Amino acid sequence: MRHLPAFPDLRAFLGWLDSQGDLLRLSDPVDLKHEMTAVQMAALRRGGPALRFDAARQGDRRAGMPVVANLFGTRTRVAAGLGRSPDEIDDLGAFLAALRTPAPVGGLRDALARWPMLKAALATRPQVLRRAPVQEVMAETDLTALPVQTPWPGDAGPLITWPVVMTRAHGTDPGAAHVYNLGVYRAQVLGADRLILRWLAHRGGAAHARTWARAAAAMPVALALGADPALLLSAALPLPETVSELSFSGVLRGTRAELVPARTVPLMVPARAEIVVEGWVHPGEVAPEGPFGDHTGYYNAVENFPVMRVSAITHRRDPLYLSTATGRPPDEPSVIGEVFNRLSLPLIRGQIPEIRDLWLPPAACSYRVAIVSIDKRYPGQARRVMMALWGMLPQFSYTKMIVVVDDDIDVRSWDDVMWAVSTRMDPGRDLVQLSDTPMDYLDFASAREGLSGKLGLDATTKIGAETDRAWGQVMAPDPAHEARAAALLDAAWRKAAE
Structure with missing residues (x-):
């Protein structure tokens, strides 16, 4: 199961982080009003350690206890x-x-x-x-x-x-x-x-x-x-x-x-x-x-x-x-969400077996947009996956847009995803649009609180009844030539460096 020790409490976890050089103790005064948030966010965006504020201040007086923040500010933590x-x-x-x-x-x-x-x-x-x-x-x-x-x-x-x-x-x-x-x-x-x-x-x-x-x-x-x-x-x-x-x-x-x-x-x-x-x-x-x-x-x-x-x-x-502070990603909840995304993938595959990978981009507030790759085998499959995801967990009911791609696409590569959207998706045929579905009422883009539309983009290769045209063939070099090219360039670079 786990190779790290069981952490019975917060201080045991902090002690372990300290032993790994991943805890920073701050002795300078830091105000709890606004200033501490700026320090937390700066540490998180640099991939910095967990923070312990030993001289937190409430206005003109010192706080009665230390404040711990940025606890889960990296995927490693x-x-x-x-x-x-x-x-x-x-x-x-x-x-x-x-x-x-x-x-x-x-x-x-x-x-x-x-x-x-x-x-x-x-x-x-x-x-x-x-x-x-x-x-x-x-x-x-x-x-x-x-x-x-x-x-x-x-x-x-x-x-x-x-x-x-x-x-x-x-x-x-x-x-x-x-x-x-x-x-x-x-x-x-x-x-x-x-x-x-x-x-x-x-x-x-x-x-x-x-x-x-x-x-x-x-x-x-x-x-x-x-x-x-x-x-x-x-x-x-x-x-x-x-x-x-x-x-x-x-x-x-x-x-x-x-x-x-x-x-x-x-x-x-x-x-x-x-x-x-x-x-x-x-x-x-x-x-x-x-x-x-x-x-x-x-x-x-x-x-x-x-x-x-x-x-x-x-x-x-x-x-x-x-303590923590939330704001436009990246913030601590979005970092946690990235790990939870990977943790939940096997469970999602258990319900929707054709899914190969799924990414919830942190910049999209962790769940507003989902990129999904599937092993496509029949016409209409991408649409079925969209509907299954929207109805699987309450959190997915707040996902405004799902982009479905083939399993040759890296869902975490924006270049890959945009190439698939640009070459495998026809807006006149491949958009799924729903209205008046549940939504986080904090989404100011929706016309009414708690209700919003949904958009699905089918950016998969079209097969069977999905198209009347012969589909293009993806270009790829010979693997042997790729290996030869890498060897030649490596040798040339080494020689140039000498």
């Missing part, structure tokens, strides 16, 4: 958070796809070969502790004491950007962790004991909130700040609704998740998180959230979202505060 090197992500994706739909066991040898899969399944069962590091200190219920960033100049105020928000549906057992939803939803700090949770209608937290509202009951909520990397990445992954993020984190971590009962709400919380904020969301209590800079590169509009009344804050004796 995202892979490390999964316990692997970047070149092992494809194998991990294949393993996870097999874990979801295992083939029948074929004898003792096959059963023994499945041991890693069995071990991973056992690691999905959380372990409940009676005492936990995250509850070493019962702090004053004051959100303003946390070093919360105000990322962008046009932001409405301090914004918690890396919370793992934990909820469960009304009527479920608080001890049944597999029914929990974990999501990363930004949270605007309104004051000492109130914040706004921005969860969209299709997300798990919002679905749980509706069950409590129907029962006219307040919903318990917990925010884990500074969780271990497996839990952070599981909460961010676009997992199917039937897959528990807590359980999935055990598979990624290679060890069982450790939980502890919260102090003031009927929920289990990560035992080794740095900070936990507990509270309640009351039906119908909302407040205007925003504006805040978002992953689109624009400030979103002000809208009402649920208010959480904080009932407790617990933390370690020497806590770290984990």
Whole structure:
């Protein structure tokens, strides 16, 4: 499974990054308002290390704890958070796809070969502790004491950007962790004991909130700040609704998740998180959230979202505060998305076997555009793949444009893709256009909030009934001549260098 050690908490991961020379400690004062974002973005765009701000400042006073940022600012660190090197992500994706739909066991040898899969399944069962590091200190219920960033100049105020928000549906057992939803939803700090949770209608937290509202009951909520990397990445992954993020984190971590009962709400919380904020969301209590800079590169509009009344804050004796900033890519979410793209490919192939590769360009806000290569065998196949992708996962329902190409095209090469679009696509025949389909309402290009069109481009070679013309033959040199040319040029360059 994983060749890196299991990281039980954030500080273990930071210690490992430090040993690899991939953690930078900043002792100079850096203001949480706007300035820290500039430092984070500069480090990320240079492919720099994770950052620990030891002298973060809230205006004229020093923050009460260090701030960690740019944690997953490179693909290598995202892979490390999964316990692997970047070149092992494809194998991990294949393993996870097999874990979801295992083939029948074929004898003792096959059963023994499945041991890693069995071990991973056992690691999905959380372990409940009676005492936990995250509850070493019962702090004053004051959100303003946390070093919360105000990322962008046009932001409405301090914004918690890396919370793992934990909820469960009304009527479920608080001890049944597999029914929990974990999501990363930004949270605007309104004051000492109130914040706004921005969860969209299709997300798990919002679905749980509706069950409590129907029962006219307040919903318990917990925010884990500074969780271990497996839990952070599981909460961010676009997992199917039937897959528990807590359980999935055990598979990624290679060890069982450790939980502890919260102090003031009927929920289990990560035992080794740095900070936990507990509270309640009351039906119908909302407040205007925003504006805040978002992953689109624009400030979103002000809208009402649920208010959480904080009932407790617990933390370690020497806590770290984990933060990030989102903006026009590249940003940390877009880097994470690149790795998740590769991780999900085997699962996508399991549903749509003809897909050979799929790329979600980070510059397209990670999911707005998809480039797909297929092993084309019959007329109309490209259109079938488009429809299958749009309906496969909720995240693909927000993909505005899908370009389908043949498997001789490198989906990550813009030159390759544009050549295919220019020579294999006829706008009068090969465009698929849909209207009034679901869309992220932050997309200001759409005429109406939450609804947008979809565009599919079939840039594959046309076969059978798709065309009445004989298709051209792709030019390619003789491989032997290519090898000879390379040898001649290499020899000439070496001689010239002497």
